[in-house]
Amino acid sequence: MDRRTSASSLLALEAAQGFCQQLGALWFNGGLEANKAASLLTATPLLKKLLQPIAGSDSEIEVSAYCLSTPLLNAYSELSQLGEWQLALLGLNPEVREHWLNLAAARCREAGAMSAPQVLVKLIQQLGNASGWVLAELENTAVTPQIIAGPLAQLERDLLGHSLNENAAIPALCRILRACFMLYNLSEQAEALAPIQPVDVTTKQLANNWCRGRLLALPESLLNEYNLKGAINPNTDWLLVPHPASGAKNTNIQLMGLLAEQPWLFLLSLLSFVQDAWAAEQRGGLLLTLPAGQNAFAPSQVNVAVQGIDGDEVSLGSLATFLVQLLSELNIALYPVRTNSPENIQRLNRALIPLIAELLLKKIWQFTEVGCGEPSHYRIHPDFSDACYSLPLAPLFGYKSQHLQQAIKQLAQTSYANARSVSAANRINR
Structure with missing residues (x-):
């Protein structure tokens, strides 16, 4: 024809x-x-x-x-x-x-x-x-x-x-x-896109899951907002889709299953893992801070910043803003709608609330309240940090997610360098 x-x-x-x-x-x-x-x-x-x-x-x-x-x-x-x-x-x-x-x-x-x-x-x-x-x-x-x-x-x-x-x-x-x-x-x-592999929820082929061209379904609470008539039903073989949260206790094997079935929890846990590894280098780092007066288990917004070697900080905006930029760098699209408008960024920030609460409850993240004018912050839980370097989690947070870790750090470093360049240019122009 x-x-x-x-x-x-x-x-x-x-x-x-x-x-x-x-x-x-x-x-x-x-x-x-x-x-x-x-x-x-x-x-x-x-x-x-x-x-x-x-x-x-x-x-x-x-x-x-x-x-x-x-x-x-x-x-x-x-x-x-x-x-x-x-x-x-x-x-x-x-x-x-x-x-x-x-x-x-x-x-x-x-x-x-x-x-x-x-x-x-x-x-x-x-x-x-x-x-x-x-x-x-x-x-x-x-x-x-x-x-x-x-x-x-x-x-x-x-x-x-x-x-x-x-x-x-x-x-x-x-x-x-x-x-x-x-x-x-x-x-x-354009040329026709190259085929990508089906999604593997066993974490054996994690790199194939988080590849260019993949679709990541919005967090469950936000996906439900776009699904009032029950028509949206993302295919779990082709898309990264949040599965119903399990009630598993916090053992390493059960955590493996949880992170395999919950792509947003895995992404957020990997973010704190990169933060921890970066801090160990003592050459600056990534900060996940909570504005004063907010509940750590139900924050309206978590802020992301990069700290330079000399202690100076550059804000990268909200956690949702950073994640959207990261996914864009990875060429992973959000389904069913993109979220880069201010209104949708706020909706995504709200959708991250139950995920942050789950990270804290399962002792993947830890919240530290500083006080004395300093912002409180989230970091990886020490127990989970140790588990990331032990079997069975070590491959998941090692070579299988290396490209994701590099993308997180590179985005933070590039944003920091760009902000410093703009600040220097403004000082010269004044």
Whole structure:
């Protein structure tokens, strides 16, 4: 099936509805089995460059599934609802997109005829880089732009509440075309992503779990906020997903299972391990501090700072801010939505509260109240620190997580150096 034939088939309402249903399943599970994704990739070949393949466990099966990727998650964050995201991916097909470009061109021509030029300016701003597509449509003398319902008007109403030719849909039309243009450009320029391994909850292949291209589900309490209808169900074979907390006592073997099943607890325990190892070098270090007046077991925000060799400190912001930056450096995307807006960072900070309480209760972290004007702080619990250098935890906090440890320290050191450079430049400018 060539591109033109596949595009034409998607213009049929039933085919487009099936396409969007598969996209919905992709979104709610974080991925699709390869055989279920096949129809998406046949209809829209560009999608293959935007999806993260999961390697097959059988050597004869090259790819067993396809997962969401950072560009697809970023596109969702730029849109107002799932329906817009589905249509933006549907629009990667040029013949499907053609009618929407015709609508946008007609809207621009309509706005250009008005006495208020700011209307056209605002419309172009809303279209973003997709305005280049719309300009080409306006320059095409063989086509007269018209504001009419298209062949997928019913699908548009089902997904958005109105068809894209209606006045109320103008902002959605612009957002969809803007997101579609961004994804189209990325898919045209990029190579297909290399397959990554399925998730292994035994910790035997930990490095494969925390690899580039992986999705990390939000902490359980925050994931539930995005899951009010119970539809989001991230696949545990492909995504790093928090499992229900076990009531195990604090023995090393039970801790192994806990850290394997709770990726956020493992990441936070590794952060304190790096902090402890760095402090042992006596060449500066990482600080996890608690503002005065807060409950150590329920902090609204833990702050992260780097201390230089001479004792000077540079703030790196909240714990959530640091973790989001770390995951970005590792090219591990948060599912189902990115959290780099101030509001979502605060939500993530709140979602970390029960995890911090569990770290303290299981004696993985320890809280020290300093007083005398000095901020209280969290560090690794001495018992857990000793356990990290003994079997069975030693490999987990040794060679299996070395790349994660290096990423934590490098991010802290780079942020510290950048802050010092900015401070020095400001002093010179004064």
